[in-house]
Amino acid sequence: MLGLDAMGGWNYCDDAPFIHLELDHVYASLKEKAGQGYFEELVERYILKNNHKSVVVMYPEAGLTAKREKAFADRLQKKKGSMSEEELVRIMSDMEALEAYQDSPDSPESIARIPLLNREDLKKDIQPYINELQIVQGTKLLTHPVYTNGIAYVRLMFDTAQVPQELFPYIGLLRACMGYMDNTKHSYSDLFHETNLVSGGISPVTNIYTHADDFNKATVTFELKGKMMYEDIEAAATLMEEILLDTVYSDTKRLYEIIAEGKSRLQSQLSGAGHTVAAMRAMSYFSRVAAINEVMNGISLYYFLEELERDFEARKYDIAENLAELCHIIFRKENFMSDITAEEAGITKWARVLPGLAEKLYTGPVRTGSFEPEVVKRNEGFMTSGQVQYVCSAGNFFKKGYEYTGAFKVLKVIMGYEYLWNQVRVKGGAYGCMCAFGKTGDSYFVSYRDPNLERTLKVYEDAAEAIAAFRADERTMTQYVIGAVSDMDTPMTPATLGIYSLGGFMTGKTEAEVQLERKQVLNCTPADIRALADHIRAFMSEGAVCVVGNAEKINHAKDVFDNIRQMF
Secondary structure (H helix, E strand, O other): HHHHHHHHHHHOOOOOOOOOOOOOOHHHHHHHHHHHOOOHHHHHHHHHHHOOOOOOOOOOOOOHHHHHHHHHHHHHHHHHHHOOOHHHHHHHHHHHHHHOOOOOOOOHHHOOOOOOOOHHOOOOOOOOOOOOOEEEOOEEEEEEEOOOEEEEEEEEEEEEEOOOOOOOOHHHHHHHHHOOOEEOOOHHHHHHHHHHHOOEEEEEEEEEEOOOOEEEEEEEEEEEEEEEHHHHHHHHHHHHHHHHHHHHOOOHHHHHHHHHHHHHHHHHHHHHHHHHHHHHHHHOOOOHHHHHHHHHHHHHHHHHHHHHHHHHHHHHHHHHHHHHHHHHHHHHHEEEEEEEEEOOOHHHHHHHHHHHHHHHOOOOOOOOOOOOOOOOOOEEEEOOOOOOOOEEEEEOOOOHOOOOOOHHHHHHHHHHHHHHHHHHHOOOOOOEEEEEOOOEEEEEEEOHHHHHHHHHHHHHHHHHHHHHHOOOOOHHHHHHHHHHHHHHHOOOHHHHHHHHHHHHHHOOOOOOHHHHHHHHHHHOOHHHHOOOOOHHHHOOOOOOOEEEHHHHHHHHHHHHEEEEEEOO
């Protein structure tokens, strides 16, 4: 992003590449104007007294997509019937020429014109973790002391291992409620304004840290993260404490609004980012960790919120009580640690406020338990009103006896620019196609806004054979390695460096393991890629399929699925 920002000045002035990155004076000016009615004037002029508007009313029509597709097919058939034999032969010839062009690689002469780094030019060493663990009056504080220009990035982290089975699905709802309901000191609207005055945002998140030495184990955390200037640390910590411990869940009117809004938001996500949803759901058929993630973030959460909304009147007091009980189970000192990315001054200031916050965490007796997700292969088709599909095949190669290697990072680049790109996007007409190969063995192929379904699944099935036949000269292989390294070496902000280091600490993945993976990427050969064909066959043998998309296409491919369900 910094490179893109720099180009705005660099394109037009060779000696001003940093002009759009030097923003401190802009923010200083805005801070000064904030006390002079500057923003109020903008709101009044461009929002409150803006007389320009458009009103668009849209009415859904069941079966409209199928009706349009049939009308289009009828027009094509009519057009074909009016064409001469010579015209039909010419069209077929043009189609064959197009397919031949799509399958033809660029000429060596054209490729040679592109400047290219050598592998020797690539950085050999990883970014080391920056982790320093302190114990502050009995509370773990993981610090990442780096230059942050006076900003502290903090996290309050709570292990959810003691949450009982029946309450675990409420974690996703609790995350949606925090900061958006009244507490005993502020209404949620006042809290919103106070938060913006003293911080760059305070928000709840959930994370899953898979253990590096046992992929079936994971630490599931509920976290409250925030960023603030050092001088605002005390005020921001007070607001974080309020959000955690003083939220009032008994306001059932507001609770219903949050449930309905959360369901609507997830519905939008399922429609617009169906590839992510399909991949998460498909992996939950065989992966315990993926199944936990799916309950907190995926289709399971959507159906849970849909059920709560439908039965709200009968269950509203139970829902409020369950959320309050969940808070008492999670937000306890024995579950707690904190994390901060800042310079020494910020760390010192945070360490001073941390004990007071820790001492206020819940201590009373609570019921405890543990959550074990249902890991069952379902092979589902989720029908929506959309015209396109998100098609996923997933599986795990580690469970079949195959190890992860850094060569998978290179394979991901190859698949994204060659096999999947050509077969799913160029020839198949999908808007995008992705793949992932996890260190745990969890892997998938998925398409984005795809007009096809069965054709795409066949492309996935043939992937192993394409990989087994992979050939590339040294120049081409170096291009793929550079692509993999560029993904690994995305510039880190102080915040992302802290997240990277926290991930290493929580998972137990050592720097030596990260360094080995990098070495495997840098030394990757075509033979290493071909050797991954068996890994692909292994994960594809799982036969896990999930599709989100057009009802007609899903019903046409009904033999692929064990379950077909209308999503919305």
